[in-house]
Every structure is written in structure tokens, then in C-alpha cells.
């Protein structure tokens with residue numbers, strides 16, 4: 001739970017209020033102008049309507065240079081950002097041919113596999129030559145290569161489940177699988193901060209959806225008891241089945257899910273569990289096997305294990321791992337398996353090779369070193385930010401660390417000032433977060449060196465002072481010495 005300081009809440013509301021009022025006045029004038037110049041829609045209703053359209057036009061476009069910055073290299077520890085400019089107050093951004101080399105604190109490149117890797121890259125290139133970039137077919141027709149079968153076997157083995165099925169996109173994995181597993185008469189109980197792909201999958205399933213307070217097992221129990229007692233709406237028949245959906249690491253909070261407590265409650269009430277490990281698989285746990293390994297949970301206790309290959313494995317796609325019967329059923333019924341083109345062969349090879357490196361099957365200890373590095377880097381960085389007085393969300397060991405900004409004016413100020421000093425940081429605001437809870441989200445990588453982290457801390461500290469986002473007093477004698485961040 002995030003407690004916003006009163007003054008910050010007040011100034012944030014005031015800033016949004018001001019933007020809203022000015023936006024509405026500008027909209028009113030443009031409507032009058034359209035009417036005056038007969039620039040109307042000739043009987044059609046406007047295709048984009050509503051508050052979200054207003055938000056995009058009057059708030060987002062003003063700061064859109066902070067989002068969707070094109071890059072011109074692999075998303076390694078350092079990368080090239082393409083410079084853009086605007087001649088119309090940011091409504092359109094024009095790309096230049098100039099590049100800025102920046103320290104990358106935004107990509108989900110947790111283990112550093114997103115850049116050229118001595119083991120993975122030659123194998124991915126080889127598979128590109130052998131199989132081409134696309135199978136041009138869905139899995140059930142010509143889209144299953146031996147790589148796809150190998151990938152499913154290695155994923156199942158890696159996550160500790162009897163079988164797995166893979167998809168070309170992580171988002172689709174959630175949004176297409178949930179409607180297959182759940183339907184009318186079923187109940188989904190979802191963590192309030194679950195990812196949008198889960199929300200859309202749950203909505204598309206037609207099941208009844210109830211939400212429990214983020215990561216709060218006592219509230220989950222309350223909701224479960226109440227729903228089991230009430231049963232289905234109107235008929236009050238018992239639910240056909242109940243599924244609780246949680247994440248391993250929450251992508252906007254950096255928090256590790258309280259899996260043992262949640263699983264104990266699910267067991268007590270005979271509810272199935274669905275765990276999304278997009279940000280935790282490969283990134284945490286002694287051998288990179290995610291939150292189950294980190295928190296000492298037996299994977300047999302999680303019914304459906306979902307994850308993506310877009311973070312720790314430096315590739316694309318997603319997986320579902322579970323019992324043989326479940327995976328077989330999904331292969332016969334899931335539209336994303338039956339009708340969508342299968343995952344690209346070089347992307348599949350990249351994942352197989354990355355898993356081999358993580359497990360040391362490449363004959364080196366690079367995997368173990370990467371895992372040690374991401375943990376060390378994350379814990380060092382989080383603790384340094386906290387000592388400086390930033391409000392940092394999330395748990396130790398998590399490579400995701402949001403720094404709270406709150407005020408809308410601080411979003412572009414923080415992002416642009418960091419960029420000026422060659423540090424690229426992702427800022428996140430509504431609708432990805434609640435309106436008042438805008439933040440910068442740092443993703444740490446095993447490929448960051450100590451020097452990279454020190455540079456990042458120096459820049460963030462300077463910009464933090466300038467923008468005024470150090471909401472807590474800094475810890476005395478623990479940081480700036482001679483203008484440098486002190487390291488233990």
C-alpha cells in the first residue's frame with residue numbers, strides 16, 4: 001500500500017486539475033472553431049471518444065517525447081537512443097539521424113541475454129539460416145519445428161512441471177489462455193495489481209471476476225469465503241471452479257508475491273492457482289527458477305505456471321507449464337496455438353540456449369555468475385536509492401525498482417533531465433498506474449557494471465534534487481562524499 005504525503009497528494013490533484021481545466025477550455029474552443037468552419041463529421045460519431053482520448057490529446061501528447069523513444073542498438077547496459085524534435089509542441093515527433101549513447105535502466109534485460117552473447121547468438125543465427133525468421137504457419141500445420149518441441153521440453157524441465165506449451169507473445173499467453181481455462185459459472189479471483197494481459201484474459205473468459213487487495217492473503221481469504229458462501233450470481237449455485245491469479249514479481253511495484261501464504265489459502269478453499277512469472281523467471285532464485293525457488297515453494301502446489309521469454313531470456317514469447325493433461329488440453333483447444341503463427345525459430349533457439357547457460361549446460365559458470373550479479377546489483381542499487389531519500393517500491397532481490405514521482409510535472413522533468421545526462425529511465429503514468437501514482441521504473445541488469453550503477457546513482461541523485469522527489473531525509477554520512485556516491 002502506498003501512502004502519499006498530504007502535500008504531495010494536494011499538489012498532484014491540483015496539477016491534474018489545472019491540466020484538466022485548461023484541456024477542457026481548449027477542447028471547447030476547438031469545437032466552436034470546427035462548427036464555425038463547418039469542419040464537422042458529416043453524420044458520423046467521432047471514432048475516439050471519452051476521457052481517455054482527452055487524456056491522450058491534452059496531457060500525454062505534451063510529454064510524449066518521454067515515451068516510445070526509438071533505439072538504434074541492442075538493449076544492452078548501454079544503448080543508442082535516436083534523437084527527435086518537434087515543431088508543433090510535441091504533437092508530432094520527427095526522428096533525426098543523431099544518436100545519443102545512454103546508460104540503459106529501462107529494458108527488462110535482467111540476465112544480459114538481450115545483447116550479443118557468445119553462446120546464444122551464434123546458435124540463434126544458425127537457426128535463422130536453417131529455419132528462417134518465421135515458420136509462416138501455426139503450430140498444428142507446418143509451424144512446429146524440432147526447436148519448438150525442444151523448447152517446450154526445456155521450459156517444462158526448467159520451471160519444474162511435467163509439460164509446457166509456448167506462444168509467440170507473452171501478452172497473448174495470458175489473454176488467450178484464460179478464456180480457454182475459465183468461463184461462465186467459474187470464478188476468477190485476481191490480485192488488484194495484476195498485469196493488463198491477465199485483466200483482459202479474465203474479462204474475455206466470461207467468468208465472474210473478483211479482485212483482492214494487492215498481495216494481501218487475509219483479504220484473499222475474505223473474498224474466497226464470501227464468494228463460496230454466496231455462489232454464482234442469481235442462482236447461488238456453487239462455482240464450477242475457482243482460480244486465483246497472482247504474479248511472481250509485480251512489474252510496476254517490484255514487489256515479490258507472497259506465494260506461500262496465498263497458496264496455503266488456495267489449498268484450504270480448493271481454489272486453483274495461476275502464477276505469472278513474467279518478471280521473476282530467470283531473474284530470481286538460486287538457479288534462476290523464479291519465485292517458487294526463491295520462496296521455497298513446491299511447484300507441484302501451483303496449478304498453472306505462466307511466464308514470458310521477453311525478460312531474463314532476451315527473446316520473445318510466453319509459456320504455460322502444468323500437468324501433462326492440462327497442456328494436452330490447451331494444445332487441442334487454445335486458439336493462440338491452433339490459429340496463430342508459431343514462435344520464430346531464432347527466438348526459440350535463443351531461449352533454449354539461454355536456459356542452457358543459466359543451468360551451466362554450456363560448460364561455463366556464466367549463468368551462475370549472471371544470477372549472482374543481478375542479485376548483487378539489484379540489492380546494492382535499491383539500498384543506495386533508499387539511503388538517498390527516494391521513495392523506492394519493491395522488495396530486496398527484485399530487479400524492478402520504481403521511484404515514486406507522483407506529480408505529473410515531475411514525469412517529464414525527471415525523464416528529460418536524466419536523458420540529458422545520458423541515463424535512459426522509463427517513466428510510467430496513468431493508465432499503467434493509478435492517476436496519482438506516477439513513477440520512474442528502473443530495471444537492473446546483470447550486464448550493468450559497478451561503474452554503470454555508480455554513474456546512474458550520481459545522475460539520479462542530482463536530478464532527484466533538481467526535481468524534488470527525495471521524499472525522505474537522506475541517511476547521514478552514507479552517501480555523497482566529494483560529490484560522489486559512497487559505496488560499501
Ligand SMILES: Cc1ncc(COP(=O)(O)O)c(C=O)c1O
Pocket residue numbers: 169170171172174195197247251276278279308309310317318
Ligand atoms: C506480469 C506480466 N505478464 C505478461 C506480460 C506480457 O509479456 P510480453 O511483454 O512478453 O508480451 C508482461 C509484460 O511486461 C508482464 O509484466
